[in-house]
Amino acid sequence: MAAQGGSALLMAAPLSAAAGLLGGSAISASRIASLLGAARTFATSAASSSSAAGAMARAFTTKGANGVDALMLADVSLLGRRAPLLLGLYNYFERHLPHVGFFEPITGKLAPGTDAKIDRHVDLVYKTFNMQGDPGRMTGLQDVEAARLLAAGKQADLLDKIYGQYAAYKEGHDLVLVEGPGPVMGGTELDAMIASTINAPVLMTMSGSPAATANDYFNTAMVKRQVFADHKVDVLGLVINGLPRSSHALITQQLREKLDRAGLAFAGALPEDPLLSSVRLDEVRTALGADQLYGDRSLTDVEFDDVVVASQRLEELLEMLGERPGGRPLVVTSADRLDIVLGLLASHLSVRGPDVAGILLTQAGTSRGARNYARSAIDSIFAGLGQSSMYKGTLLPVLSVDRPLREALAALGRLDASILPTSGRKITQCKALFDRYIDTNQVVAGLQKSRPTRVTPKMFQHAMKQTCLASPQHIVLPESVDKRILAAAAEVTARGLARVTLLGDPAAVNTEAKKLGLDLSGCTIHNPAASDRMDKYIEMLVEARAKKGMTKEMAADLLNGDINFYGTLMVAAGDADGMVSGAMHTTAATIRPALQLLRTPDASNVSSVFFMCLPDRVLVYGDCAVNVNPSAAELAQIAITSADTAKAFGIDPRVAMLSYSTLGSGAGPDVQKVTEAVKIVKERRPDIMVEGPIQYDAAIDPEVAAVKIKGENKVAGKATVFVFPDLNTGNNTYKAVQQSTGAVAMGPVMQGLLKPVNDLSRGCTVPDIVNTICVTSIQAMQFKVRAKKA
Secondary structure, three states: OOOOOOOOOOOEOOOOOOOOOOOOOOOOHHHHHHHHOOOOOOOOOOOOHHHHHHHHHHOOOOOOOOOOOEEEEEEOOOOOOOHHHHHHHHHHHHHHOOOEEEEEEEOOOEOOOOOOOOEHHHHHHHHHOOOOOOHHHHEEEOHHHHHHHHHOOOHHHHHHHHHHHHHHHHOOOOEEEEEOOOOOOOHHHHHHHHHHHHOOOEEEEEEOOOOOOHHHHHHHHHHHHHHHHHOOOOEEEEEEEEEOHHHHHHHHHHHHHHHHHHOOOEEEEEEOOHHHHOOEHHHHHHHHOOEEEEOOHHHHOOEOOOEEEOOOOHHHHHHHHHOOOOOOOEEEEEOOOHHHHHHHHHHHHOOOOOOOOEEEEEOOOOOHHHHHHHHHHHHHHHHHHHHOOOOOOOOOOEEEOOOOHHHHHHHHHHOOOOOOOOOHHHHHHHHHHHHHHEOHHHHHHHHOOOOOOOOOHHHHHHHHHHHHHHOOEEEEEOOOOOHHHHHHHHHHHHHOOEEEEEEOOHHHHHHHHHHHOOOOOOOEEEOHHHOOOHHHHHHHHHHHOHHHOOOHHHHHHHHHHOHHHHHHHHHHOOOOOEEEEOOOOOHHHHHHHHHHHOEOOOOOOOEEEEEEEOOOOEEEEEOOOOOOOOOHHHHHHHHHHHHHHHHHOOOOOEEEEEOOOOOOOOOOHHHHHHHHHHHHHHHHOOOOEEEEEEOHHHHHOHHHHHHHOOOOOOOOOOOOEEEOOOHHHHHHHHHHHHHHHOOEEEEEEEEOEOOOEEEOOOOOOHHHHHHHHHHHHHHHHHHHHHHHHO
């Protein structure tokens, strides 16, 4: 009737890749558990700034440096027939890991026979493997909402929502299988976008076809692998479901050879299976919403090979059934054909009568009274058999549906083979076929490739905001006359990400907010002109700048005329935890007060970094905004503080000290400066992984690194923190990357200050401001932690 595994559904598996194991087909649970590690957890609560800050550092790390917590199944043939592969793969991982999960980014067909809006495959996995918890948490978005977002061009919002649901679900799981929604909507492109967002390697799946050759499968695999490669997603291999048995051996051999030459693992192919391709009584009962009147429910887990419409006399029906060469049909008849029901019951009880799989009763054409009489008579007979001591066998399954015969037959004709939670024999067969035909070592070997844990932009931003929710900090925003600032303040307070103080006249600010339709009830609006703290701030400014000749009159003029100085003094006095400005001011105007009032006594220089949110990862660039031409010692300080900043935000710091030379390939004063800086870093902070001088391509691309640098290197090709030799190089590079790739550049994030003050671009958007407020909040948490330790 249909290819095994059912009609076009969706299914898949989610996140990252890890390190070393191979060997036999059986793998010890303890070894896998130690290699794969526990799932990443995001901070959801914290009793203090210290615990919240610590949660941020844990947000992107696993127990193992190369921990895997997700695998996506992506159907590149877009037919959705992956149920046998899903069941087999889940069964395999469940045998080796204590906590395996399943996640559906976008729902496909809903589970039949239930009022709850649960995806069909979620329902199958949940019930088959006796999973605990709310199955509703195992999905990202309903298909209707996902389609609306895609149609509106809001892919970013779609991915945000999926990642938020996924991140909440994966906590507490060692591995989560994610089913790519490609067959439902979006195709392979959407699968790749989701896999990149949640940092999941992909196992491509295909459905077998009688007309397809090894070349057909190979060409499709190569095209689809490139789609994933374009999104920086690792493809672990290919597996096929439902390959015709007549060509199974030949195609698998040819395809394995072709894929081996192309460097893509072939994990095997499940052959077509008559049991999986059959439609069973439980599928009829579920699809038609039929009631089971009689018979053991376990008897509905049987297949039927034909549908026989019984409209003739009973003797003619029995004669026709007796002449059939074999098989067990489903007999469909009207509910008022008492004679047929009783005749087939007698045939079922007899060792010589023709065998049928079951009976489906449809609406009777007679009056309701006649139908009720017939039903009552049958009830009495079946009940008597159940109570009789003379008959101990099973009763013939009889189903009833409140549809006319024509409608019931049309529904049966549309029915595809599927696998339900009640399909015990099919589920057992799926597991057996998977164990026999699929080489799980091919999958596990790909999962265990050693590589640093990657932080995607969605991961970064989600974890950052979860940390802010755990311990909201007090952030002052001086530029209340800018509508973007007001919109960001409203959003931040509504979401509980921070406590916000806006500087300005309350009446004017509230009037503008009302015009914009913004709710600022969660914000504090503070008017510096009417502040009772002005005298205190004047004293602080005079004391801090006494050596520069600052007087009270000069300080008063400065505080009344420069809103950024006032905001910075709020931070210095402890009246706020941090400040964000720059939407209307230059970088110099924003950070000058901080450089004068908040410089740390032990830091040789203040510097900055940008968090570069590329499509598939987050990198740290420093210094791109402050130091024009740093010395070797200053460059070393920039590298150390940048590494610490990266670590504080959950990014594993691998520091590349950039130059036009790679480890001595060139010479000159600039190269020598970087060489000396690297030496200083290694002496002062041997815990930091640092390399240099090194060129950008060798620092970021493993293939280039392998050519330019011989031997093992912990930074080359894997760098996450890039330290530029001067401001000219750094500033132009970050802007070039930003403009050429569409990357979001979050920053500049200031380093080397006593408390956080951060600058916005004058072209910033509301999301930019929200992100910068979150960055500043997390810095404030870190500063509090360091202050307590001191």
